[in-house]
Amino acid sequence: MLTERQLLILEAIIRDYTNIGQPIGSKVLQQQLPIHVSSATIRNEMLALEKMGYLKKEHSSSGRIPSLKGYRYYIDNLVEPMKLDKKVRTDIRQAFGNELLKVDDLVQTSAKLLSDLTNYTAITLKPETATxxxxxxxxxxxxxxxxxxxxxxxxxxxxxxxxxxxxxxxxxxxxxxxxxxxxxxxxxxxxxxxxxxxxxxxxxxxxxxxxxxxxxxxxxxxxxxxEDQVFVDGKLNLLDFTKSNDVQQIKALYSLLEERPLLGKLTATDANQDVSVRFGDDFAKSLSDYSIVSATYGDPHAGQGIIAILGPTNMPYSKMIGILGAFQQELTARLLNYYKNFEE
Missing domain, CATH: 3.30.390.60 (Heat-inducible transcription repressor hrca homolog; domain 3)
Structure with missing residues (x-):
C-alpha cells in the first residue's frame, strides 16, 4: 500500500515524464509537490518506489522514470479523465459534419479525426454485426x-x-x-x-x-x-515514437497494423470499464514502448464498435481518456441517429 506522499511523487513523476521525456530528479519534484518535504526525503521515497517496482532508472543518474507497474497503478488508481472544454467538444462534433454518414463512413471518419487530434495512430472497429x-x-x-x-x-x-x-x-x-x-x-x-x-x-x-x-x-x-471492418489512420505516427534504429524492426512494427487478428486483440476492451488501457508489451516485442487506449461505442440495438488510439507508453493518459470519451459519446449519438433515420 503506497503512502499519500508516495502517491504524490509517483503521479508527479509520470506527469513530468510525459511532458519532457527525461528522468525526473528529486529537486524538480521538491518544487512541485503540494507538501513541504526535503530533497533527501524525496530521494528516499523514490528509492522505495523503485524497490517496489513502480519506478526505474534508465541510467546511473538519480532521476527516475515510471515502470509499466507504475503506469498500471497510476491508470487503475490515480488517473482521471480530463474534462474537455466546450470548444474541443464542439470542434469534434463539427468535424464530423452535418451530413448523415453511413456506418462505414462514420467509423472511417472517426479514425481520421482521432488521429489528427492526438497525432497518434487511431484504430476503429465497425459495430458488431450480430444485430x-x-x-x-x-x-x-x-x-x-x-x-x-x-x-x-x-x-x-x-x-x-x-x-x-x-x-x-x-x-x-x-x-x-x-x-x-x-x-x-x-x-x-x-x-x-x-x-x-x-x-x-x-x-x-x-x-x-x-x-x-x-x-x-x-x-x-x-x-x-x-466481416468485422477495421479502419486505421495515422499509421506513420507510430514510427514517431519508436526507440529502435533497426530498419527490420521498424518494418515489423509498421506491418503489425495490417494484422487484423492482432488489431482485434489490441483493441479488446474490459467489460467493467468505459475506457481500457493496455500495454503493447503484452502483445509483441516491437510494441514494448506503446500503449493502447480503447473504448466501446454504440448500444445493444445498434451494435457496439471499438475506437482506440495506439501511442507511446508515456502518453498523457488523462487527456487521451478524455478525448476518447468525447469520441465515444459522439459516435454513439450519431450511430443511434443513423439507425433512427434509416428505420423511419
Whole structure:
C-alpha cells in the first residue's frame, strides 16, 4: 500500500515524464509537490518506489522514470479523465459534419479525426454485426451470362459479386429464385440467413442445375457483409515514437497494423470499464514502448464498435481518456441517429 506522499511523487513523476521525456530528479519534484518535504526525503521515497517496482532508472543518474507497474497503478488508481472544454467538444462534433454518414463512413471518419487530434495512430472497429439484418437482395443481368448479385444490409452497406449463370438460363428466369429468397430471408438477422437458404435448396433445384454454386455466391457476399471492418489512420505516427534504429524492426512494427487478428486483440476492451488501457508489451516485442487506449461505442440495438488510439507508453493518459470519451459519446449519438433515420 503506497503512502499519500508516495502517491504524490509517483503521479508527479509520470506527469513530468510525459511532458519532457527525461528522468525526473528529486529537486524538480521538491518544487512541485503540494507538501513541504526535503530533497533527501524525496530521494528516499523514490528509492522505495523503485524497490517496489513502480519506478526505474534508465541510467546511473538519480532521476527516475515510471515502470509499466507504475503506469498500471497510476491508470487503475490515480488517473482521471480530463474534462474537455466546450470548444474541443464542439470542434469534434463539427468535424464530423452535418451530413448523415453511413456506418462505414462514420467509423472511417472517426479514425481520421482521432488521429489528427492526438497525432497518434487511431484504430476503429465497425459495430458488431450480430444485430445486422438483410434488407434487400437482387440479381442484375450484365450480359454474356454474367449476373451481379447485390445484397443490402440494415446498416446501409451494399455488397456485390459477379458470377456466371448457365447458358440455358436468362436473368428473367431467375426472378422466381429472387422472389423465393426475398420472401424467406428479408428482414432476418444475417446470422439466420444461411440456415434459411439451405432450407430453400429443394426449391432452387427446380430452377438451377447446381443450386450449391449459387448458394456459395450468396454465402461469399454474406461473409463480406458480416466481416468485422477495421479502419486505421495515422499509421506513420507510430514510427514517431519508436526507440529502435533497426530498419527490420521498424518494418515489423509498421506491418503489425495490417494484422487484423492482432488489431482485434489490441483493441479488446474490459467489460467493467468505459475506457481500457493496455500495454503493447503484452502483445509483441516491437510494441514494448506503446500503449493502447480503447473504448466501446454504440448500444445493444445498434451494435457496439471499438475506437482506440495506439501511442507511446508515456502518453498523457488523462487527456487521451478524455478525448476518447468525447469520441465515444459522439459516435454513439450519431450511430443511434443513423439507425433512427434509416428505420423511419
Amino acid at each position: 445486422l439484418r438483410l434488407e434487400g437482395f437482387r440479381l442484375v443481368p450484365l450480359g454474356r451470362q454474367q449476373v451481379m448479385a447485390i445484397m443490402v444490409t440494415s446498416d446501409g452497406s451494399v455488397q456485390s459479386q459477379i458470377f456466371t449463370i448457365p447458358a440455358r438460363l436468362s436473368g428473367e428466369e431467375l426472378e422466381p429464385v429472387i422472389r423465393a429468397i426475398n420472401d424467406r430471408v428479408i428482414g432476418l438477422p444475417l446470422s439466420q440467413v444461411p440456415a434459411q437458404l439451405q432450407a430453400l435448396t429443394p426449391f432452387l433445384t427446380k430452377y438451377l442445375q447446381d443450386p450449391g454454386n449459387f448458394l456459395d455466391v450468396f454465402g461469399n457476399i454474406l461473409s463480406k457483409a458480416v
